[in-house]
Every structure is written in structure tokens, then in C-alpha cells.
Amino acid sequence: AQSVTQLGSHVSVSEGALVLLRCNYSSSVPPYLFWYVQYPNQGLQLLLKYTSAATLVKGINGFEAEFKKSETSFHLTKPSAHMSDAAEYFCAVNMNQGGKLIFGQGTELSVKP
Amino acid sequence: GAGVSQSPSNKVTEKGKDVELRCDPISGHTALYWYRQSLGQGLEFLIYFQGNSAPDKSGLPSDRFSAERTGGSVSTLTIQRTQQEDSAVYLCASSLAGFRDEQYFGPGTRLTVT
Numbered sequence: 409a410q411s412v413t414q415l416g417s418h419v420s421v422s423e424g425a426l427v428l429l430r431c432n433y434s435s436s437v438p439p440y441l442f443w444y445v446q447y448p449n450q451g452l453q454l455l456l457k458y459t460s461a462a463t464l465v466k467g468i469n470g471f472e473a474e475f476k477k478s479e480t481s482f483h484l485t486k487p488s489a490h491m492s493d494a495a496e497y498f499c500a501v502n503m504n505q506g507g508k509l510i511f512g513q514g515t516e517l518s519v520k521p
Numbered sequence: 522g523a524g525v526s527q528s529p530s531n532k533v534t535e536k537g538k539d540v541e542l543r544c545d546p547i548s549g550h551t552a553l554y555w556y557r558q559s560l561g562q563g564l565e566f567l568i569y570f571q572g573n574s575a576p577d578k579s580g581l582p583s584d585r586f587s588a589e590r591t592g593g594s595v596s597t598l599t600i601q602r603t604q605q606e607d608s609a610v611y612l613c614a615s616s617l618a619g620f621r622d623e624q625y626f627g628p629g630t631r632l633t634v635t
Binding site for chain 2: 496
């Protein structure tokens with residue numbers, strides 16, 4: 409069965425520190441991978457997506473993610489956290505099954521001043 | 522430009538009542554999706570419409586749930602005889618075409634069943 413696992417339901421970093429949010433997937437076919445961010449009481453906003461063009465994907469707000477097939481991972485990083493990055497982050501995979509996304513459980517990011 | 526809109530933003534209903542949730546996708550987007558977000562279950566796929574094809578209903582949790590998409594645009598998710606476990610945020614998304622395209626999400630409808 410296809411699945412997405414996000415390691416750590418809650419991550420806390422200091423402002424200016426590196427952000428690393430982990431995502432691993434299981435898939436029998438090459439997947440399309442996405443990271444979404446959700447601010448309180450809002451819908452999901454796309455940060456970036458991987459669609460097999462390049463393994464290092466740059467997104468909005470300074471985030472990037474690297475697709476590593478050998479590790480079945482798609483971790484999200486940002487070199488320097490900002491207070492405004494505090495939100496919940498979701499990794500999602502599309503297994504070429506008609507468009508539905510399978511989401512990880514989400515990681516809540518807190519940023520300390 | 523206009524994004525995905527959903528109405529109502531909040532809905533409180535009594536157990537056993539029927540509810541209808543509405544989604545207006547981005548103009549020109551042929552694919553439309555419904556998801557449910559709850560504390561216990563996270564984000565779950567419910568149903569997917571693509572153009573004139575038969576919808577993928579594989580995520581609907583029971584036959585109390587149904588959805589339709591009229592004229593290839595607006596969609597309505599209907600929950601009959603609501604139960605307390607139906608309480609959740611219902612998110613609608615649309616995309617330009619198929620699985621390679623990013624999905625744009627609406628703000629959601631928060632449903633509370635009392």
C-alpha cells in the first residue's frame with residue numbers, strides 16, 4: 409500500500425536556525441511529491457512539487473526539498489527559519505492514481521524568537 | 522485571480538440532519554477534489570471529479586456521503602443523517618487537469634455535528 413510518513417508531529421526551531429522536516433514515502437511507481445503548508449484556519453498552500461524533472465526542488469518562501477529515490481525521501485528544508493514560518497506542513501504523494509493525494513500526518517513547526 | 526471558494530465557512534448541525542457543502546473551483550480547472558481533515562484521521566481523500574469521466578468515489582466513508590459536480594464547475598458534497606464522527610473540516614481543491622498538476626485548496630468548511 410502506498411503511504412507517506414512524516415517523522416515528528418512537532419518540530420521546534422529558533423529563529424534563524426535550519427528547518428528540516430522529514431518525509432518518506434512508499435510507492436511501487438515513480439511518484440509525484442508535494443509539500444503543502446497550512447496556516448491556522450486556512451486551507452493548504454503549495455510550497456513545492458517534484459515531478460521528476462530535477463531532484464532538488466525550490467519552492468516559495470525560501471523552502472526547498474530534495475528527492476532521494478534510494479532513500480524514498482523528500483525532506484523539506486529552509487536555511488534560516490523566520491517567525492512567519494510557524495505553521496503545519498504536509499507532505500503528499502500522488503501515485504498516478506487519478507489525482508488523489510495521499511497525505512502524511514503533518515508536522516507542526518514552531519519558531520522561537 | 523479568484524481562488525477556490527467554499528461555503529459555508531462554518532456549519533453547525535444536529536445529529537441526524539442532512540448538510541450540503543459547496544465548492545466553487547478555479548475557472549478553467551477540470552479536476553475537482555474533496556478531502557476531509559480531522560484530528561484523528563488527518564487529511565483524507567473523499568472523491569475526485571475529472572472532466573466528464575465517472576468520479577472516483579473510493580474515499581467516501583459511507584453511503585451517507587455523496588457529491589455531484591454540475592456543468593463541470595460547482596460541486597456539492599452532501600452528508601445525509603449526520604453523525605458526530607462527521608465533524609471535521611471539509612476541504613475542496615481544484616487542478617488544471619490531472620495528477621501532475623498542483624491542487625489549489627479552498628479555505629474549507631468546518632462542520633460541527635452536535
